[in-house]
Amino acid sequence: MKTFINALLDNNPVLVMALGLCSVLAVSTSAYNALGMGLAVIFILTFSNIIISSIRKVTPTNLRIPIFIIVISTFVTIVDYVMKGYFPALSKNLGVFVPLIVVNCIVFGKAEGYASKNTVIDSILDGLGSGLGYTLVMFFIASVREILGQGTWMSIPGGFPGFKVFGEGFMNYPVLMMILPPGGFLTIAFFMGLLKFYQMRRGK
Amino acid sequence: MKDFIKPTFVLVIVGIVSAGLLSFVYNKTLPEIEKRAKESLNESLSLVFPVEGVEFENVIPDTLWVAKKDGNVLGIVFVNISKGYSGIIKVVVGLDREGKILKVFVPKDVLTETPGLGMKVAEESFLKQFSGLKKEEVYLKKDGGKIDGITAATISSRATTNAVRNGIEKYFSKIEELSMKWYEKRIKELFPEDSIEMLKENVWRIKDRIVYYSEEEGYGGKIGVIVVLKDKKIEKIYIQSPEEGFDETEGFGSKVREEEFISKFIGKRPEDVKKIDGITGATISSNAVKNAIINGYKMIGGEK
Numbered sequence: 001m002k003t004f005i006n007a008l009l010d011n012n013p014v015l016v017m018a019l020g021l022c023s024v025l026a027v028s029t030s031a032y033n034a035l036g037m038g039l040a041v042i043f044i045l046t047f048s049n050i051i052i053s054s055i056r057k058v059t060p061t062n063l064r065i066p067i068f069i070i071v072i073s074t075f076v077t078i079v080d081y082v083m084k085g086y087f088p089a090l091s092k093n094l095g096v097f098v099p100l101i102v103v104n105c106i107v108f109g110k111a112e113g114y115a116s117k118n119t120v121i122d123s124i125l126d127g128l129g130s131g132l133g134y135t136l137v138m139f140f141i142a143s144v145r146e147i148l149g150q151g152t153w154m155s156i157p158g159g160f161p162g163f164k165v166f167g168e169g170f171m172n173y174p175v176l177m178m179i180l181p182p183g184g185f186l187t188i189a190f191f192m193g194l195l196k197f198y199q200m201r202r203g204k
Numbered sequence: 205m206k207d208f209i210k211p212t213f214v215l216v217i218v219g220i221v222s223a224g225l226l227s228f229v230y231n232k233t234l235p236e237i238e239k240r241a242k243e244s245l246n247e248s249l250s251l252v253f254p255v256e257g258v259e260f261e262n263v264i265p266d267t268l269w270v271a272k273k274d275g276n277v278l279g280i281v282f283v284n285i286s287k288g289y290s291g292i293i294k295v296v297v298g299l300d301r302e303g304k305i306l307k308v309f310v311p312k313d314v315l316t317e318t319p320g321l322g323m324k325v326a327e328e329s330f331l332k333q334f335s336g337l338k339k340e341e342v343y344l345k346k347d348g349g350k351i352d353g354i355t356a357a358t359i360s361s362r363a364t365t366n367a368v369r370n371g372i373e374k375y376f377s378k379i380e381e382l383s384m385k386w387y388e389k390r391i392k393e394l395f396p397e398d399s400i401e402m403l404k405e406n407v408w409r410i411k412d413r414i415v416y417y418s419e420e421e422g423y424g425g426k427i428g429v430i431v432v433l434k435d436k437k438i439e440k441i442y443i444q445s446p447e448e449g450f451d452e453t454e455g456f457g458s459k460v461r462e463e464e465f466i467s468k469f470i471g472k473r474p475e476d477v478k479k480i481d482g483i484t485g486a487t488i489s490s491n492a493v494k495n496a497i498i499n500g501y502k503m504i505g506g507e508k
Contacts, residue, residue, distance in 0.1 A: 029319075055214075055218075058214055059214065060210060060211040060214060062211070063211045063214065063215055066215065067214070067215065067218050070218050070219060070222050071218065071222065073222075074222040074225060074226055077226055077229075078225070078226070078229045081229050081230060081233040081237065082229070082233060084233070084237045084240070085233040085234075085236035085237045085240065086233075086236065088240045088244065092313040093313070149319075149320075150320075174320065176318075176319065176320045176321075179319045179320065180318075180319070
């Protein structure tokens with residue numbers, strides 16, 4: 001449990017370790033996309049952690065990187081196929097960021113830094129925690145950006161139009177900057193500050 | 205030596221397991237992925253060509269489709285691109301036979317314009333303006349056309365109208381060609397230089413020649429014949445090729461397409477064709493060709 005909480009909060013991959021920021025910035029323009037991407041990362045992270053920690057004793061040290069890449073890319077490709085087949089709209093929206101999970105620092109960092117040195121159970125917890133940390137943070141960031149930048153929340157392309165948070169007047173002239181990259185940076189910084197503030201308060 | 209074998213072995217095992225797993229998932233999801241791709245293609249095609257019961261036939265892969273209903277060509281659907289503000293704008297357009305736009309669709313998934321501004325070219329409120337317009341009307345109002353551009357996104361709006369208009373220019377002429385019958389195409393190929401004047405159905409005048417098309421039931425199906433007359437004499441005949449639907453028995457009926465049989469007709473008057481000897485073993489096919497020539501000639505009434 002401690003492993004899980006540690007990975008989720010104190011070592012949150014996005015806000016504390018600042019890993020995988022590229023995908024967070026790109027995908028967090030709508031809450032639905034963020035959720036989809038987050039679930040994909042949770043799945044990949046957990047399963048590649050399981051495999052890597054269970055073969056850690058037979059993995060030759062000098063060959064660990066290629067092996068990690070094979071394992072991770074296998075799960076990424078599985079997720080990519082499943083998404084294309086069953087969630088085509090999501091797959092179109094996430095676009096290249098799904099295949100790019102292969103080189104996502106969170107997944108790779110966890111494989112190298114945690115799973116290859118710890119037991120399977122710990123690795124599962126760490127994977128779930130980090131994945132959930134990534135997903136939650138991205139979901140919050142995306143919610144803020146979508147609400148301010150588009151005036152909707154949880155809109156699904158080609159399906160549910162989303163909750164209208166503000167009135168029509170706002171929808172016509174939303175805070176466009178929030179959907180664009182600067183809005184992403186601002187929101188991430190805001191959440192980083194918030195977590196730091198919480199940690200300092202708790203420390204005292 | 206041991207340092208060499210163990211890593212190789214591990215890497216091979218990992219590779220094999222991974223490949224096996226992937227091919228399993230691939231085979232499981234492939235039909236679903238293909239179904240989705242086909243669905244979304246058909247969806248956008250029927251979106252821009254909203255006519256009940258049409259079928260789309262691909263002419264140029266990913267670019268041009270012909271919309272057919274009961275064998276008649278109703279129009280085309282084409283895909284065209286142009287350079288927008290920050291990338292490529294792709295349009296899917298349905299066009300009827302008169303060259304009028306039925307509907308324009310801009311797929312959002314490949315659009316990279318600015319969200320909230322250029323992205324609005326994919327919205328119905330902008331795209332509905334195109335329906336019913338002809339090529340020369342597809343300009344922005346400030347360029348003398350009929351389309352209201354999007355405020356603060358002139359480049360994207362203009363790029364969209366350009367993509368639509370240039371597409372019509374490129375592909376509209378194809379409708380004519382696509383709805384032509386095989387023998388009309390063939391006649392055009394036989395006389396590439398000359399202007400073809402249609403006298404009545406299946407009869408044409410090309411300079412000093414009269415050309416007519418006629419068909420008659422053969423052994424394996426209809427046999428179509430194009431006859432070229434000059435000074436009331438047969439100058440040339442062309443018999444439908446297997447690609448065009450000719451289906452007589454190989455080695456027997458198929459001989460009517462051979463030079464030996466065809467040359468017997470050259471220089472004869474159509475009314476004298478009856479006396480020409482048929483091919484042994486292919487009486488039905490040879491008679492069909494002869495009758496097609498004679499009946500076609502009756503149809504034009506022997507007129508010049």
